[in-house]
Amino acid sequence: MSSVKDHYDTFLAEHYDWMFGTPFAAKVEEQKGLLTEVLGETRGGFALDLGCGSGFQSLALHGLGYRVLAVDVSEKLLGTLADRMPRGITTRLADLRRLEELVDPGTVDVAVCMGDTLTHLSSRAEVSELFRSVGHALRPRGVFVVTYRDLAGGELQGLDRFIPVRADDERVMTCFLEYESPESVIVNDLVYVRAGAGEWTLRKSSYRKLRLPLEWVHAELVASGLSIVLQRAGRMATLAAVRLP
Numbered sequence: 153m154s155s156v157k158d159h160y161d162t163f164l165a166e167h168y169d170w171m172f173g174t175p176f177a178a179k180v181e182e183q184k185g186l187l188t189e190v191l192g193e194t195r196g197g198f199a200l201d202l203g204c205g206s207g208f209q210s211l212a213l214h215g216l217g218y219r220v221l222a223v224d225v226s227e228k229l230l231g232t233l234a235d236r237m238p239r240g241i242t243t244r245l246a247d248l249r250r251l252e253e254l255v256d257p258g259t260v261d262v263a264v265c266m267g268d269t270l271t272h273l274s275s276r277a278e279v280s281e282l283f284r285s286v287g288h289a290l291r292p293r294g295v296f297v298v299t300y301r302d303l304a305g306g307e308l309q310g311l312d313r314f315i316p317v318r319a320d321d322e323r324v325m326t327c328f329l330e331y332e333s334p335e336s337v338i339v340n341d342l343v344y345v346r347a348g349a350g351e352w353t354l355r356k357s358s359y360r361k362l363r364l365p366l367e368w369v370h371a372e373l374v375a376s377g378l379s380i381v382l383q384r385a386g387r388m389a390t391l392a393a394v395r396l397p
Contacts, residue, residue, distance in 0.1 A: 163357035165228035197261030203269025207233035
């Protein structure tokens with residue numbers, strides 16, 4: 153089983169944008185809409201994108217007028233972002249668990265940790281520590297936006313554990329889940345890539361994700377000195393919290 157960094161750099165990064173099935177610009181606009189819903193008419197300031205990937209949220213924040221520090225452990229994904237990056241976005245190859253080394257306390261207007269980033273941490277204790285670090289990094293009334301894939305509910309059984317991701321004439325991607333404990337699941341990603349007429353090459357990798365109940369995430373954000381202003385359940389859970397003055 154791969155580490156999260158190895159899973160992305162040796163396997164998933166080359167399929168990352170493709171697997172969403174949406175043009176990159178359209179995905180940026182989607183994220184801009186979500187962030188506008190949370191942030192309202194607030195514009196400008198310093199934003200922190202934790203686990204930025206190829207840049208959906210970073211470019212959305214930039215489009216809303218923020219200076220952005222985009223952080224990720226995947227050199228390949230940061231390279232993809234750098235190829236399309238406007239002025240006003242800075243990338244940093246770094247571990248978000250060492251946030252205190254990246255920004256000074258009380259300097260961040262908006263922090264986001266979106267997509268599957270939160271579930272990539274190694275334990276719930278690391279999630280709690282990240283929340284505390286973000287709370288220290290935010291200015292008073294600064295906003296923290298979190299989305300993550302909610303795997304904490306009822307476990308899929310049998311063949312329902314096999315989930316199609318995307319397919320076209322050149323690639324077919326699926327994954328299957330192995331529930332190893334109430335707190336984690338092993339994700340096995342499989343991609344068939346066309347190698348020629350009638351020929352396909354199978355690439356595969358697996359890694360561990362956390363299972364995070366929405367109620368637990370809510371409680372940990374509050375324990376970090378943040379006040380919840382939006383909470384939305386679903387396959388992709390969404391929360392927004394404000395640092396108390």
